[in-house]
Amino acid sequence: MKRIAFVYLGQEKGEYLLSDEINYNIQRRPQLGFLYMAATLKDKAKISIFDQSVEGFIFEELLDRLKNFDIVGFYVADILSEKIKRYTKKIKENLNILIVVGGPGTFQNPSYLENGCDIVCYGEGELTIQEILEYSEGKRNLEEVKGIYYKKNEVVKNPPQDLILELDSLPMPDRSKIKMNDYHDYFIFTMRKPYTTMITSRGCPYRCTYCVSHKIWGSKLRIRSVDNVLTEVDEVVKKYGVKYIAFQDDVFGLNEEWLKEFCNKLIERDYDLHWMCILHPFSLKSNRKEGFAMLKKAGCDVLTFGLQSAHPEILSNIRRDKNEAKELQETIKFTNKLGLITAVTFIFGLPGDTKETIKYTMNYATKLQPTLVNFYNLSKLRGSEIEENYKEKQVCNLSYEEINNYCKLASKRFYSQPKVLLRLSKFVIKNPKWVLKMGPQLFSVSRYLGFLEK
DSSP: OOEEEEEEOOOOOOTTOSOHHHHHHHEEOOOHHHHHHHHHTTTTSEEEEEEHHHHOOOHHHHHHHHTTOSEEEEEOOGGGHHHHHHHHHHHHHHOOOEEEEESGGGTTOOGGGGTTOSEEEOSOOHHHHHHHHHHHTTSSOGGGOSSEEEEESEEEEOOOOOOOSOGGGSOOOOGGGSOGGGOEETTSTTOOSSEEEEOSEEOOSOOOTTOOHHHHSOSSOEEOOHHHHHHHHHHHHHHHOOOEEEEOOSSTTOSHHHHHHHHHHHHHHTOSOEEEEEEOTTTTTTOHHHHHHHHHHTTEEEEEEEEEOOOHHHHHHTTOOTTHHHHHHHHHHHHHHHTOEEEEEEEESOTTOOHHHHHHHHHHHHHHOOSEEEEEEOOOOTTSHHHHHHTTSOSSSSOHHHHHHHHHHHHHHHHTOHHHHHHHHHHHHHOHHHHHHHGGGHHHHHHHTTSSOO
């Protein structure tokens, strides 16, 4: 039986990180894709998962471990790209092992083949990894493996892998391959361990110009049945004692009938379980009062929204509805009354952004009064409409440094408000363990938010 190692390398730098060490002390999420593939390969191969964000191993230690494996698979995001290439090149120089990479960083990017990698996977991985295993066992030709790039004199791109339309057909993620208590997210005030992540769907019906999710996951939104999701919830609660779930769907509960059934059946279970999810500004628009009360009763205590801009023109420029900002204001009124934690993200430097439009969004965020806000400098994701349209060009007439300064100024302005500080203090007082865990990091977080200069 073949031995496969799945490896996640810790991030070294990035706009979305405080720093490598500090960020992972605050937030370590299990690699859900690895857990799905481990479940898919159960009884077909021996699987191990090595997570550098947890174990902190150096290259030499990883190389020594890989001596006993036949295949190694790396998770790739753009921010990890150069580090992955350094590792794969050195591994190939030292070991005769099949090297595979997959993840969002491989989208339209077979360049890893020039750096020791044998196979670059694009798209969904559960079916492709099984075909790669069959190739390694001599049961299939490489030309027959869908959803991959490989090199044969020149780079070859095989046809895409078929989408898994029935997500219920997938096995439950194999969480036995990791230590559950190694993972946490202290950016969530109410998080309790054991903590895990979960998805209820794949794909997104929206076509935001800064995003590539709809291209990576396919244009079709695929949703697991309520009972299938609850089977996984039952497993993590009963088998692993999980007390907090972070749902990672691009947008959770887009089908309101699905959401109502899910919440009602979860309420019936009466678990000691809380959870968070990502919503759209239009979520539960038809009946906010009952909808958000239902979420809270079912154990949801944190909601995140990606608005990106409050300015109608900028929203239109990124293929968003110009009424989203107004709708989110109505939503936050309800969530604040219910005592739910809300986090809203904004992106500065979008097409058409000026000092005036950014200040407009800053003023909106100040008045909105969610629990938390995050302001980011735009990253041109490979394959996104913005990346394709602007390439090396500047997206707006503001410099990178100017936008960064606006991000810091916006954070400082928002978190300096007495109302915001009072609201935050209430949550903190209720969760003294959070203070103990986050205390050593608060200086770095304050600097990240713009209160302290580096």
